[in-house]
Amino acid sequence: MKGSADTTSAKRANTSVVKVLGIESSCDETAAAVVTEDGEVLSNVIASQIDVHAMYGGVVPELASRHHLRNLIPVLSQALEPVGGLSSIDAIAVTHGPGLVGALLVGVQAAKAIAWSLDLPLIGVSHLEGHLLSPFLHGEGWGPPVGFDFPFIALLASGGHTSLYEVRAADQMELIGQTRDDAAGEAYDKVAKMLGLGYPGGPVIDKLATKGDPQAIKLPRPLPKKTQLEFSFSGLKTAVSHYLNRHGIPQQESAVADVCASFQHVAVDQLVRKSIAACKVRDIARLVITGGVAANRGLRAAAADACAQEGIDFALPSFATCTDNAAMIGYAGALRLARGERSNLSLPAFSRDPGFRRGKVPASEAQDP
Ligand code: KG4
Numbered sequence: 001m002k003g004s005a006d007t008t009s010a011k012r013a014n015t016s017v018v019k020v021l022g023i024e025s026s027c028d029e030t031a032a033a034v035v036t037e038d039g040e041v042l043s044n045v046i047a048s049q050i051d052v053h054a055m056y057g058g059v060v061p062e063l064a065s066r067h068h069l070r071n072l073i074p075v076l077s078q079a080l081e082p083v084g085g086l087s088s089i090d091a092i093a094v095t096h097g098p099g100l101v102g103a104l105l106v107g108v109q110a111a112k113a114i115a116w117s118l119d120l121p122l123i124g125v126s127h128l129e130g131h132l133l134s135p136f137l138h139g140e141g142w143g144p145p146v147g148f149d150f151p152f153i154a155l156l157a158s159g160g161h162t163s164l165y166e167v168r169a170a171d172q173m174e175l176i177g178q179t180r181d182d183a184a185g186e187a188y189d190k191v192a193k194m195l196g197l198g199y200p201g202g203p204v205i206d207k208l209a210t211k212g213d214p215q216a217i218k219l220p221r222p223l224p225k226k227t228q229l230e231f232s233f234s235g236l237k238t239a240v241s242h243y244l245n246r247h248g249i250p251q252q253e254s255a256v257a258d259v260c261a262s263f264q265h266v267a268v269d270q271l272v273r274k275s276i277a278a279c280k281v282r283d284i285a286r287l288v289i290t291g292g293v294a295a296n297r298g299l300r301a302a303a304a305d306a307c308a309q310e311g312i313d314f315a316l317p318s319f320a321t322c323t324d325n326a327a328m329i330g331y332a333g334a335l336r337l338a339r340g341e342r343s344n345l346s347l348p349a350f351s352r353d354p355g356f357r358r359g360k361v362p363a364s365e366a367q368d369p
């Protein structure tokens with residue numbers, strides 16, 4: 001269990017500051033965090049299930065649910081300990097979608113039980129909304145908050161989503177482009193599987209790419225049209241597969257590194273091109289990258305360079321901020337709470353959110369008026 005229980009800042013935090021307990025169990029991380037309404041992370045604990053799913057090459061939903069059940073209480077205890085336990089908490093925010101429904105239900109039911117038994121406000125939060133607001137998180141190990149305010153363009157690239165949003169305010173997020181097929185993280189995971197590199201694929205491809213030649217293999221550059229705010233990763237993944245079918249799986253590390261570098265070069269180029277295009281189309285010179293793929297070193301460097309060239313302010317969130325965590329859920333919940341929103345005890349879990357896909361941040365379903 002990974003934990004950064006920041007006791008110093010917990011003690012520092014004024015008791016009158018609103019503190020929200022965030023719970024995240026949408027995929028393969030069981031996470032809990034305590035966050036202030038200003039985005040200061042007071043504690044943050046993540047129990048990763050990577051070892052459980054690695055042998056299957058991807059997340060097995062039933063196993064994920066069972067491990068959330070096993071991990072949630074210890075994770076909650078560890079996250080609450082440095083802030084003085086549940087008595088110091090003002091509200092509970094929980095991811096209620098999108099994600100694996102069985103996995104989500106573990107977090108949602110726990111949040112409901114705590115909220116009901118202590119008569120605390122319950123707030124359902126979209127996992128995507130959490131990622132989009134995560135650049136405002138700060139605290140020890142989290143780096144400073146993003147150096148600018150709304151509006152900004154956000155590239156959200158993870159294992160399940162690759163989308164561009166215009167974020168005008170905490171409750172005004174417009175989906176302006178998304179992938180036609182695979183998500184970027186999914187493509188990383190599939191290419192890693194083809195190369196026998198294990199799961200998750202992103203971090204290992206990222207590491208090997210630094211040792212390879214990005215021009216070694218010619219791969220197609222998807223969707224070249226400049227103003228088209230869409231992504232496609234399926235053709236790129238298939239091109240890697242054809243290459244491996246023709247030449248065999250490379251055995252030498254340098255040859256594996258060349259495949260990784262060539263794939264990453266085209267994947268990152270697409271992510272950066274489309275993000276810059278979104279800033280231009282929407283005339284907003286501020287870009288944030290978030291989601292697990294935003295931890296990619298090649299993407300971080302290429303996006304920083306492109307933004308510098310184009311005169312776009314660029315926010316590079318810390319690694320902890322990019323990957324799944326409960327602090328982003330607690331913070332998004334705190335902002336909803338400040339807007340007077342509450343969910344009731346019939347808050348559902350959902351696998352995909354049609355409202356969010358249409359580009360509007362939906363009020364959590366089953367909100368109290
Ligand atoms: O946001 P996240 O932690 O969980 C989801 O909501 O999906 O993203 C996980 C995804 C995985 O596909 C993983 O391979 C990818 O993010 N990822 C990376 C890197 N670190 C994680 N992809 C590329 N480079 C990385 N360094």
Ligand code: ZN
Pocket residue numbers: 127131158291292323324
């Ligand atoms: Zn995520």
